[in-house]
Amino acid sequence: MPKPFEPLRERLLRAGVAPHHVRRYILELSQHFEDLRTDLEQEGYARPKAEAVALNRIGRIDDLAQAMIDQPRLRSWNVRAPWATLVLGSCLAFAAGIMAALMLLASFGPSVPSSWAPQVASGTAFFCNFLLPLLCGWTVAVVAIRQRMDSFWPVVALGVLALVSSAIQVGVTMSGGHGEIGVGAGASLDTVVLLARNLVLTLIPYLIWRKWTETARGIMWADSSSRGG
Incomplete structure (x- = not known):
């Protein structure tokens, strides 16, 4: 027979119960x-x-x-305060990622061979300016899909993150055992291009993925109901 507690899992996640509580509850019932x-x-x-x-x-x-929904302590913070966990949290994660990357560069940069210095510098800037915003955005998408959240707050979070990450740019130069790090914020044509790129690579995939998972779950439950009938 189909997994008997899958409808219960969906009900709890959509009601805002934290996924780890849902997972443990379903395991115990199973x-x-x-x-x-x-x-x-x-x-x-x-x-x-x-x-x-x-x-x-x-x-x-x-x-x-x-029995689970009536216990407020079991509700996920992503549902209780999505403005904090998704919107503010993703921006803080982006800032923390930049700080961590630059601290590592400052610690180990002097020991990098001169022949590797340009590649290390460009790689660090590429991570901060291009990869890190995508990683933070995809994390927001995964959390939202996993929790079965409505799209409003994830869309807001991805929009704010795209705006912040496109406005803040990191520049790194390394040469002859010395380096220079610059972090700037501003608005320009490049900022608009980066904003569009970040939205295309985070917001649009999230919306497509969300639509696909909702459709797949609908087909699955319809199929389960027909077999059960």
Whole structure:
């Protein structure tokens, strides 16, 4: 039979219960279900009948879901305060990533061979200006999809992150054992180009992925219902 508690998983995630609480709850229920089914089969029940009786003994999906939803402490902070975790958190992660990269460069840069210095400098700038915004944006998308969040706050977070990461640019030069690091903020044609690039590579994939997962889940549950009927 299809996994019996998948509808419950979806219900809890959409209600804002943190994924790790959902995962643990589903695991406990699944183990209890398997134990009951095994006991019933040993009593002489056929597999389909044993599964039906086991599910009936565990309880209705609505009741199982409500038992978790009624506990506010189990709600994810991504649902309680998405402005903080997604919007502010992604921008802080971007800033922390830049600081970490520049601190590593400052620590190990002097020991880099002169022949490698230009590549290290350009690689650091490429990471800060191009890769890091994408990594932060994709993290927002993964968190939002995993939590089954509505699109409003993830879209806001990705938009703000794209704006911030396009306005802040890191420049690195290294030559002859010496280096120079510059971090600047401003608005120019390059900023607009970077803003568009960041949106294209984070916001659009998120919206496509979200649409695809919603469609896939709808097909899966429709198929499960038809088999169950």
